Amino acid sequence: MSDFRESDPTHLAEAVRAGDRRALARAITLIESTRADHRATAEALLAALLPFTGNSVRLGISGVPGVGKSTFIEAFGLHVIGLGHKVAVLAVDPSSQRTGGSILGDKTRMVDLSREANAFIRPSPAGATLGGVARRTREAMLICEAAGFDVIVVETVGVGQSETAVADMVDLFMLLLLPAGGDELQGIKKGIVELADLVVVNKADGDLAATARHTVADYRHALTLLRHGDWRVPVLSCSAVHKNGVDAIWDTIGEHKAITQANGQRATRRADQARAWLWSEIRETLIDRFRAHPAVRADLARLEADVTAGAMIPTTAARALLGSFLGESAVP
């Protein structure tokens, strides 16, 4: 039975580090809360855990609906656990709701993986913007690392909104493809392929085996010039349902880790990600505080209407609103 005081961040941090799964779940619920007192406790918790973070392989996995992400993550997770690792699976899905998220909400997903003691699966936080989901997922990743999970998988829905946010928080971004034609035919949005550090054609089995080989060859050709630093983006295939090819994917992830640790790119990427997170935190909080300010709330609708009607210069409306928010003297 768990024994920790939820309102005491030091105590909760100790329970998380000791491997208490209820404490881990509670800690993530805490960082997902928007209540001001929860937020303060969450920050203290994160500060206490921070020295014990960073020791994982952070993987982003994306792919269009139907590509077999759940099946892949289950096969991949079980393989990696079999090698002695601990795997946490987090989701980034801004569209999910507490009642029936579009990914990971379904409890029948990843049944075998979820039964493993060394696996932890967490659905996307609900009712938040992409920015909010991204922040909470970054924080949940840190908590899972402090709890001893050394492989973190961040899954996206793959409909073109959240991929950039996920690529910006992981060491390696993996794109799952179907055995089929080009990006457009697969419904992949522009620019997503360029985010990938690793491309994997799934469902390379049965009737689709030959098509999968062609798809691998096509993407290898198309991605000849795609490099991220010293890393040339590989194109692999697998059959998640038959658990074929998963070992080679894990080996490639290991190569990527070795190369990017040796040349410093992993450290640079993480530092850049932390800086970008800081600035997005600052920008989002500034605009949230601005929108919530009583004087802004009183005038915004009217001034926005004037601006869209062409009756007021946006600069003038902005200055009036910023004057209310910052105090007249603060605005040039």
Place this chain on the structure above:
Amino acid sequence: MSDFRESDPTHLAEAVRAGDRRALARAITLIESTRADHRATAEALLAALLPFTGNSVRLGISGVPGVGKSTFIEAFGLHVIGLGHKVAVLAVDPSSQRTGGSILGDKTRMVDLSREANAFIRPSPAGATLGGVARRTREAMLICEAAGFDVIVVETVGVGQSETAVADMVDLFMLLLLPAGGDELQGIKKGIVELADLVVVNKADGDLAATARHTVADYRHALTLLRHGDWRVPVLSCSAVHKNGVDAIWDTIGEHKAITQANGQRATRRADQARAWLWSEIRETLIDRFRAHPAVRADLARLEADVTAGAMIPTTAARALLGSFLGESAVP
């Protein structure tokens, strides 16, 4: 000889509306200034002119260096002036400097057009970020409209930075292409073609005439599905140097105007642009004021270093800095 009091925005506005070219140039210099007192006068000037704006066709023109933008704009401008219009040409080039801008800084450009009484050519404001250049160009556009210019051409350097900013301030965004292969071969960045309301293959003359025909056919095929509302993006060709095809381009711009005015898309687009301008103004001013705040300046470098070193959660650093900026009580 001009006769207006520069520091009196009402008087300057009257001179601009009366067609005084020195007043027009002075008004644009005023809105380009970052001095606080100039900014206040500029806003009063814009407020006085606002009722007389909006009555132009706002065109954005982009294309990679070498596509013949200057030659095209000169041929186009002369054609349109011949039909009785007044044409203003503005540039958006965040890389330009007061001493030797990369576009429009060269005084030998558009020699014939610059001699026309009904043409006004203005280089990009110098020493500003893209956001700053975009704001000043939007404001310059309004001033030109109040001065009676009914065709405004906003030119970009076409190297992938400023196209979105320009597409977001015009009624019709035109992309000039070379008679050559696909986007990549022409050095066109991803996503730029999708911004276009009109695609024009220039240099359709001499040895390149056949290649131009193929390029038109290729792009027509590739853009079959590209629509903006009811508008299906046309692909035309021209020879700016021989002044061929310019009349058809102007006619197409007229069709676009008629269709988008009739279905309300022009009004919606302008309202959306004004709203987006308001919010970008708010966001940029907030972050500028934040960076300039003494307490933020004192602590930012240290906290940013802690964050990138993984020694502090970005959320915590953001809260500390925002506390200094907004006052502790204002931050959750």
